[in-house]
Amino acid sequence: MSSSNIKDPIRIVITGAAGQIAYSLIHQICNGDVFGKDQSVILHLLDITPMMTMLQGLVMEIEDTSLPLVKGVVPTDSEETAFKDVDVALFVGAMPRKEGMERKDLLSANVKIFKSQGTALEKFAKKSVKVLVVGNPANTNCYILAHYAPSIPRESFTCLTRLDHNRAKAQIATRLKVSPDTVKNIMIWGNHSSTQFPDVRSGTVTVNGKETPIYEAVKDDNWIKNEFVSIVQKRGAAVIAARKLSSAMSAAKAICDHMRDWWQGTKDNEWVSMGVISDGSYDIEKGLVFSYPVQIKDNKISIVQGLKLDEWSREMIEKTQKELVEEKNDALKATSSD
Numbered sequence: 001m002s003s004s005n006i007k008d009p010i011r012i013v014i015t016g017a018a019g020q021i022a023y024s025l026i027h028q029i030c031n032g033d034v035f036g037k038d039q040s041v042i043l044h045l046l047d048i049t050p051m052m053t054m055l056q057g058l059v060m061e062i063e064d065t066s067l068p069l070v071k072g073v074v075p076t077d078s079e080e081t082a083f084k085d086v087d088v089a090l091f092v093g094a095m096p097r098k099e100g101m102e103r104k105d106l107l108s109a110n111v112k113i114f115k116s117q118g119t120a121l122e123k124f125a126k127k128s129v130k131v132l133v134v135g136n137p138a139n140t141n142c143y144i145l146a147h148y149a150p151s152i153p154r155e156s157f158t159c160l161t162r163l164d165h166n167r168a169k170a171q172i173a174t175r176l177k178v179s180p181d182t183v184k185n186i187m188i189w190g191n192h193s194s195t196q197f198p199d200v201r202s203g204t205v206t207v208n209g210k211e212t213p214i215y216e217a218v219k220d221d222n223w224i225k226n227e228f229v230s231i232v233q234k235r236g237a238a239v240i241a242a243r244k245l246s247s248a249m250s251a252a253k254a255i256c257d258h259m260r261d262w263w264q265g266t267k268d269n270e271w272v273s274m275g276v277i278s279d280g281s282y283d284i285e286k287g288l289v290f291s292y293p294v295q296i297k298d299n300k301i302s303i304v305q306g307l308k309l310d311e312w313s314r315e316m317i318e319k320t321q322k323e324l325v326e327e328k329n330d331a332l333k334a335t336s337s338d
């Protein structure tokens with residue numbers, strides 16, 4: 001592409017920029033995989049003061065990629081500098097859990113980061129900023145961030161459940177020995193936690209050239225309702241048990257999938273999973289950050305409507321909603337006391 005066709009840069013802040021997810025993420029953003037091959041970028045890289053030397057090394061590496069879409073890099077430990085005039089905000093920076101912890105065990109430590117950064121986002125970012133929260137517990141951190149940035153439209157806040165979505169696709173594909181890109185219209189409901197509901201009741205898969213409902217192709221409802229759901233719910237913990245570090249490469253890939261679809265739209269008649277601020281759809285408490293099946297057109301995220309819920313799926317959704325309400329109340333308590 002000639003440089004005259006390149007669009008003016010957008011400003012993207014990545015928090016936790018010296019961490020392991022950011023290390024896998026930055027190259028994919030800089031090479032145009034996410035925002036388009038014609039979209040130049042200025043990166044704002046935020047981390048805490050002790051990580052500034054490490055961040056300098058990362059800046060050197062970004063320079064050394066010599067990618068033409070990169071028009072600037074701003075490493076910083078200042079929230080004001082980080083959030084100033086940003087178009088996209090990727091909130092990765094937070095403590096990851098260790099083996100044996102649930103993600104909500106991070107709540108009291110991490111939620112305070114999101115109060116502070118929400119306040120800074122409100123003050124310094126463009127009002128049109130698109131927000132993705134990755135740091136755990138992702139849904140509740142996103143809730144707090146939005147709470148402290150009231151002038152930014154509610155539709156601009158999302159949290160990452162695309163990793164769970166991709167994990168669910170991969171499990172179905174492996175079971176049926178097909179390519180994951182033939183698995184369509186599965187969904188993740190609720191919290192990015194072990195109560196999430198990976199739902200394949202409306203999903204299809206292409207087997208021997210024929211698009212087939214997943215239940216029909218798998219021919220084992222018991223496996224879907226038990227083993228499959230449990231593997232997806234606990235996949236993050238399984239990765240931690242094996243790596244002694246939480247997932248990073250797959251998380252970075254999921255961040256790219258999420259932002260690319262938001263920026264460029266989803267395919268016709270297909271949906272993906274995103275944590276969004278609930279508008280009350282499917283009787284979920286309005287205002288909770290809840291993962292739904294969504295479609296995106298012209299940068300607008302719409303929750304897929306009219307899906308049928310049977311008794312089992314209602315129970316699963318109710319359980320994950322209950323956990324999110326509890327997390328929200330704990331987070332509001334933790335942030336109002338300081």
Ligand SMILES: NC(=O)c1ccc[n+]([C@@H]2O[C@H](COP(=O)([O-])OP(=O)(O)OC[C@H]3O[C@@H](n4cnc5c(N)ncnc54)[C@H](O)[C@@H]3O)[C@@H](O)[C@H]2O)c1
Nearest residue numbers: 016018019020021047093094095096134135136160163251
């Ligand atoms: N939603 C998901 O699907 C998903 C997937 C994987 C990981 N995660 C979560 O993402 C987060 C980051 O994971 P990681 O593996 O990159 O962790 P990491 O420990 O490698 O990196 C985190 C970085 O955040 C920085 N940080 C801490 N406090 C900060 C602050 N106030 N401002 C800016 N930066 C700050 C740290 O210094 C560190 O460099 C964790 O909370 C992890 O649990 C979420």
Ligand SMILES: O=C(O)C[C@H](O)C(=O)O
Nearest residue numbers: 097103136236237246247
């Ligand atoms: O499980 C974790 O704590 C990390 C991340 O949220 C994941 O799903 O891999």
